Amino acid sequence: MADNTTTDNTAPKGLNFVEQIVFDDLAAGKNGGRLNTRFPPEPNGYLHIGHVKAFCMDFGVAEKFGGTCNLRFDDTNPVKEDVEYVDSIREDIRWMGFDWGDREYYASDYFPQLYDLAKRLIKEGKAYVDDQSSEEIAAQKGSPTVPGQESPYRNRTPEENLDLFERMNAGEFEEGSRVLRAKIDMASPNMHFRDPIMYRIIKTPHHRTGTTWKVYPMYDFAHGQSDYFEGVTHSICTLEFEVHRPLYEYFVKELADESYCPRQIEFNRLNLTYTVMSKRKLLQLVKENLVNGWDDPRMPTVCGMRRRGYTPQSIRNFIDAIGYTKYEALNSVSLLEHAVREDLNKIATRAMAVLNPVKVVIDNYPEGKVETVTMENNPEQEGSGTHEMPFSREIYIEREDFMENPPKKFFRLAPGNEVRLKGAYIIKCESVEKDENGNITTIHCTYDPETRSGLPGAARKVKGTLHWVSAQHAVDAEVRLYDRLFNVENPSAEADRDFRDLLNPDSLKVVQNVKVEPFIADNARRGEKFQFQRIGYFTPDYDSTPDHLVFNRTIALKDSWEKAKDK
Numbered sequence: 001m002a003d004n005t006t007t008d009n010t011a012p013k014g015l016n017f018v019e020q021i022v023f024d025d026l027a028a029g030k031n032g033g034r035l036n037t038r039f040p041p042e043p044n045g046y047l048h049i050g051h052v053k054a055f056c057m058d059f060g061v062a063e064k065f066g067g068t069c070n071l072r073f074d075d076t077n078p079v080k081e082d083v084e085y086v087d088s089i090r091e092d093i094r095w096m097g098f099d100w101g102d103r104e105y106y107a108s109d110y111f112p113q114l115y116d117l118a119k120r121l122i123k124e125g126k127a128y129v130d131d132q133s134s135e136e137i138a139a140q141k142g143s144p145t146v147p148g149q150e151s152p153y154r155n156r157t158p159e160e161n162l163d164l165f166e167r168m169n170a171g172e173f174e175e176g177s178r179v180l181r182a183k184i185d186m187a188s189p190n191m192h193f194r195d196p197i198m199y200r201i202i203k204t205p206h207h208r209t210g211t212t213w214k215v216y217p218m219y220d221f222a223h224g225q226s227d228y229f230e231g232v233t234h235s236i237c238t239l240e241f242e243v244h245r246p247l248y249e250y251f252v253k254e255l256a257d258e259s260y261c262p263r264q265i266e267f268n269r270l271n272l273t274y275t276v277m278s279k280r281k282l283l284q285l286v287k288e289n290l291v292n293g294w295d296d297p298r299m300p301t302v303c304g305m306r307r308r309g310y311t312p313q314s315i316r317n318f319i320d321a322i323g324y325t326k327y328e329a330l331n332s333v334s335l336l337e338h339a340v341r342e343d344l345n346k347i348a349t350r351a352m353a354v355l356n357p358v359k360v361v362i363d364n365y366p367e368g369k370v371e372t373v374t375m376e377n378n379p380e381q382e383g384s385g386t387h388e389m390p391f392s393r394e395i396y397i398e399r400e401d402f403m404e405n406p407p408k409k410f411f412r413l414a415p416g417n418e419v420r421l422k423g424a425y426i427i428k429c430e431s432v433e434k435d436e437n438g439n440i441t442t443i444h445c446t447y448d449p450e451t452r453s454g455l456p457g458a459a460r461k462v463k464g465t466l467h468w469v470s471a472q473h474a475v476d477a478e479v480r481l482y483d484r485l486f487n488v489e490n491p492s493a494e495a496d497r498d499f500r501d502l503l504n505p506d507s508l509k510v511v512q513n514v515k516v517e518p519f520i521a522d523n524a525r526r527g528e529k530f531q532f533q534r535i536g537y538f539t540p541d542y543d544s545t546p547d548h549l550v551f552n553r554t555i556a557l558k559d560s561w562e563k564a565k566d567k
Helices: 017-027 049-064 083-095 107-123 134-139 158-170 219-230 245-252 279-287 302-308 312-322 333-347 518-522 560-566
Strands: 036-039 068-073 104-106 127-130 179-182 197-201 215-217 234-238 263-267 349-351 357-362 370-376 386-392 394-398 418-421 426-434 440-448 475-482 508-516 530-532 536-540 549-556
Touching: 017 049, 017 234, 017 263, 036 049, 036 219, 036 234, 049 068, 049 083, 049 234, 049 302, 049 312, 068 083, 068 107, 068 219, 083 302, 104 107, 107 127, 107 158, 107 179, 107 197, 107 215, 107 219, 127 158, 134 179, 158 179, 158 197, 158 215, 215 219, 219 234, 219 245, 245 263, 302 549, 312 333, 333 536, 333 549, 349 370, 357 508, 386 394, 386 518, 475 518, 508 518, 508 549
Parallel strands: 036 068, 068 104, 234 263, 349 530, 357 440, 475 549
Antiparallel strands: 127 179, 179 197, 197 215, 357 394, 370 386, 418 426, 426 440, 475 508, 530 536, 536 549
């Protein structure tokens, strides 16, 4: 057992209901005290944050109780699968901090055993080949209160069914012309027991098995058997599979006995506001170029969040905060953003960048003089150190930090007002220059030379502090301001509208001519996390080069959406 269990077999405190079930099974000695979970992604798309919740449970419960977790690709539909997705899934899981060791498996590993089991069921009269179309089969299913109709092919002999099934796999029949169905009960109140399809014909080559197979197992037949073949003790999945559990158990018991049988447990999946989790819809967004690929920082994909600058720890903290229950919920994306802010606040390096620059000339500062000021890298992180920043006569500040005719409680720069330049001096606005359209082009100020840190006037108080960048030393950059992908809280609930019409037109704004301090330019490596002071958290984009710096805004310093809702 893991270190967090106690010697008297009492459960550790704070277990969620899945962990409690696992603990109880281990304490009861089920499966010989063995624990083996699995994460079974389909390699037909990129993982999103909903999958992260699932594999945090699969790998996490194994870690907590000293078990193992397999990575098993559910590769039973070659039409939609690709090696690209397999590679991305591996990368995403490792990035999140989990490892499956040498336990990487594929449902296709078990195709021979599944095929043999299907033939055994045919011989025992428990499965038959149906020549009807999928539409005809669906029409005969009935409803929860109306029994289904038996297929006219239901009573074929085992010999005829076996011959047809083997010929299906030999490629003699066209796709959609025949399926193999389990013969269970067309009047069952559980719709999944009404002769479910076990195999269908697919002639697309498989990314691992090539053209070996022409029939492929359905999820409900392959999944439980694959768990059994691998020795999985706890098959943990999301609530939509709860109604599948009786069928899962029905098929597994064709193999299992009292000594070992996988146990399926369901928890609520992750639903997030202002986004969609449907793989089909996410694929549409990518294919229709409504986003810039699977790793677009607006996407809820793991690779998109990584590119945006989210950290694995922040995502795991969010998932821990929302927890695992038996009740479906719509989680606010603001909780995820809060977790991201909290983590980045601890680790991000503070630096200065000006997104909408206006020039300030400090008239009484000596021309040609350059001095350096010392800036803290991160006051929240012990030992993070400092860096030097150049200061000169001409600087840039944010245009929004100046108003010619300010309201009463405007504490930034205005004619006659004083502000402190962070880490440097107090300056006072004396006059402005404007272009022919009345736009301010230059702000003229004077500075108090005694107000720098360490000098007699350093303690003098003013109400406003601004960030700035030396104009002489500023490096140009591009900044991409990302926001929520949709402009409605629950796009999936808008059934009468095309989800593409609900996209937020302001989810990406590209800002050119951004001015950053040299320290940022010198450290703009992939994966670096910066807090641009007073603006937000940023990370270099994959497109960034030394000659063309590009930064993604991971998240703003404050949640403007929640504030807007409160008004």
